[in-house]
Structures are given as structure tokens and as C-alpha cells.
Amino acid sequence: MMLNLYFQDSMYDIVDSHCHLDFKDYVDDIDDVIKRAIANNVKYFLSISVDFENFEKIEKITSKYKNVWCTTGVHPNHVELIKDFKVESIYKQLNNNINNPKVVGLGETGLDKYRNNKYINEQLESFEVHLKLSGEKDIPTIIHTRSADLETIEMLNSKVKKYNSKGLIHCFSSTKKMAKVALDHNFYISISGIITFKNAHDLREIVKYIPMDKLLVETDAPYLAPIPHRGKRNEPSFIKHTVEHIAEIKNIDYDEVVKTTTENFFKLFTKINIK
Numbered sequence: 001m002m003l004n005l006y007f008q009d010s011m012y013d014i015v016d017s018h019c020h021l022d023f024k025d026y027v028d029d030i031d032d033v034i035k036r037a038i039a040n041n042v043k044y045f046l047s048i049s050v051d052f053e054n055f056e057k058i059e060k061i062t063s064k065y066k067n068v069w070c071t072t073g074v075h076p077n078h079v080e081l082i083k084d085f086k087v088e089s090i091y092k093q094l095n096n097n098i099n100n101p102k103v104v105g106l107g108e109t110g111l112d113k114y115r116n117n118k119y120i121n122e123q124l125e126s127f128e129v130h131l132k133l134s135g136e137k138d139i140p141t142i143i144h145t146r147s148a149d150l151e152t153i154e155m156l157n158s159k160v161k162k163y164n165s166k167g168l169i170h171c172f173s174s175t176k177k178m179a180k181v182a183l184d185h186n187f188y189i190s191i192s193g194i195i196t197f198k199n200a201h202d203l204r205e206i207v208k209y210i211p212m213d214k215l216l217v218e219t220d221a222p223y224l225a226p227i228p229h230r231g232k233r234n235e236p237s238f239i240k241h242t243v244e245h246i247a248e249i250k251n252i253d254y255d256e257v258v259k260t261t262t263e264n265f266f267k268l269f270t271k272i273n274i275k
Contacts (some may be wrong), residue, residue, distance in 0.1 A: 012258040013043035014243065015265040016236040017190055018108075018142065018170045018218035021047040021068065022057040025222035025233055034065060037236035041258070043067055044265070044274075045236060048108050048142060048170075050075035052093050062102035069272055071142055072097035073107035073130060076123040077115050085122050091129050098137060104271040106130045107142030108170060111155070114147040127155055134165040140268050141167035143187075149174050153181045160185045168268065171220045176206050183214055188268055190216040193226030193234065195245045207249050216268075217242050217261045 016037070026033055037045070045068045047058050058070040072094055079085065097103055109130040111123050127143075134141040145152040152174075159165065168188040172179065182189055189210050194200055207215075217239055219225075225234035226241040243261075247254045266272060 012041070012255055012262060014041050014217070014239055014258050015044040015046070015262050016042055016219050016221070016239050017046050017168075017216045017261075017265050018048050018192070019045055019221040019236055020050070020223075021045065021061050021221075022054055023222055026235075030061070033235050033237075034068075040237045040240055042236045042239055044262070045069070046071065046105065046265075046269070049073050050108065051078045051081065052097075055097060059100060059102070062100075067274070069102050069104045069269070071105035071107055072103050073105075073109050073142070074126050075108050076110050076112040076126070076144060079122040079126050080116065080119045082122075087125050087129055090126055091133060094129065094133050095137075098133075098139065101271075104269045105140045105142055105167075106134055107167070108144045109141060110144035111148035111151050112144060112146045113151075120151075124151070124155070128159055131155070131159045131165040131167075132163045134167060135163035138166070139271055141165055143167055143169050144171070145169065145174060145178070149178045153178060156181055156185050156187070160187075166268070168216060170218060171224070172206070173203060175202075176209060179206050179210060183210070188214050188216050188264060190218045191242060191246060192218050192220045193224045193230075193238065193242050195249075196226040196241050197230070198227075204245075204249050207246060212250065212252075212256075212260045213264060215246070215257075215261055216264055217246070217257075 047070045049072045062068050062070050130141050169182050170190045171192040172189045221234035225232050243257050247257045
């Protein structure tokens with residue numbers, strides 16, 4: 001499939017629904033990164049938390065930039081770093097952090113058996129706490145799943161209805177069954193630069209299946225830079241390549257992808273007020 005990989009102008013603003021602006025990759029040039037994004041119509045950013053230790057860094061970034069919001073959470077690969085792991089402590093810290101008006105979501109949480117299967121029980125317990133608080137506070141949960149589709153599906157089927165949770169599967173690269181279960185629970189699905197990779201045939205077929213009103217776009221920056229930037233540091237301005245691929249796959253206008261995914265973001269993250 002031949003694609004025109006150039007940056008298009010749009011009359012609508014793009015949301016990068018998942019990036020990590022607090023990571024050390026941006027410590028020297030975050031101002032320039034934000035400026036480049038804005039110059040390419042990327043006007044809104046959700047900077048995702050992976051642990052509590054660096055939460056203060058994210059708070060400082062959101063206080064500096066009006067259109068940057070954040071989440072609070074514990075990445076599944078970070079549960080092993082928590083000393084004296086206790087579910088009650090995680091719940092208490094999450095509940096405290098969401099008092100900040102710029103904290104609009106929980107996570108990223110979820111399950112990851114690719115890197116480390118040793119702490120799967122702690123991952124499951126942490127995942128459930130995020131889902132529980134999502135229902136109690138009516139804010140979305142950002143879910144990471146890698147090499148753990150069966151367990152993630154089980155968690156969604158057993159806990160989302162129980163807690164009345166809402167949220168999204170981020171950086172989707174799983175199966176059509178995983179997508180169907182997420183959609184059945186009214187979750188959104190976020191697509192990253194992986195969609196631009198040459199070997200992403202299965203993902204492109206799944207994107208065809210996902211309804212437009214349930215799609216979001218993200219970079220997962222500084223990771224997963226899309227083609228033609230693959231192998232380099234990713235940044236929010238590169239999200240346009242992902243948007244172009246989705247437009248091509250869906251056979252719709254570029255502007256329609258931008259408009260719909262941005263509307264979807266604000267429908268899900270209802271705590272945000274851009275007025």
C-alpha cells in the first residue's frame with residue numbers, strides 16, 4: 001500500500017493521547033518539542049505516569065503548559081520497584097493524586113508478561129485498584145497489555161462491570177478478540193506509530209474493524225517513532241504519520257480522523273475543560 005507520508009495541514013487540532021513528556025529524553029528541549037508539535041497542529045497532550053516517584057515532574061510540566069494534562073498510575077513493569085507492596089497504599093496515593101485538576105486519568109496500568117512474569121500477581125492487584133478507582137471517580141484508566149491478552153481479557157470481563165470502570169487500551173498491538181472485548185465494554189482503542197511499520201499487517205486489519213467513534217491516536221513518545229522516523233526519538237509532532245495511515249486504511253479524509261479522534265478524547269476524558 002502506497003502512502004503519501006507528508007505532513008498535512010488540518011483545520012482541526014490533534015490530541016496526542018499518550019506521551020511521556022517527563023522522561024529524561026526531553027529534559028533539554030521540552031519547550032522545542034512542544035513548539036514543534038503545536039506548529040504541526042498537535043495542540044493537546046496527555047503525559048502518562050508510570051510510577052509515583054516521578055509524579056511531581058509531571059505535575060510541574062502540566063502547570064507550565066496549559067494544554068498538557070496527565071495521569072497518575074503504576075506501570076505493570078514498575079510494581080516490582082514498590083517497596084513493601086500494598087494495594088491499600090497504591091489506592092491511597094492514586095486517590096490523593098487525582099485531586100490535582102490537571103490529573104485526568106489513571107495509569108498506565110495493566111499487565112506485561114513480556115518483560116517479567118515474576119510479579120504477575122502484583123500486576124493484577126495493581127490493575128484492579130486502578131479499575132476500582134476509575135469507577136468510583138468516573139475517570140478513565142489507561143491500560144497497557146503485552147503478552148498478556150488472556151489475562152487482560154479476563155480482567156476486563158470480571159472487573160469493568162463490577163466497578164463500572166471506563167478507559168482505553170493504549171498503543172494497541174493485540175488481537176481482534178482483544179479489540180472486540182474492549183469495545184464490548186465501551187472502551188476506546190488508541191493507535192500508535194506501530195501502524196506505520198511494514199510488518200503491521202494484522203494491526204491494519206484490526207484498525208479497519210474498530211469504529212471511528214472508538215479510536216484515539218497517540219505517540220507513546222519517546223518510544224515507537226513512526227516511519228519515516230523509526231529508530232529516532234519519538235515526539236508528539238510525529239503523530240501526523242499515524243493519522244495519515246489511519247485515514248488511508250479507513251479510506252476517509254485526514255481531517256475526519258483528526259476531528260473524530262479529538263472529539264473522542266474529550267468525550268472520554270471528561271475532567272478536562274478547555275474553555
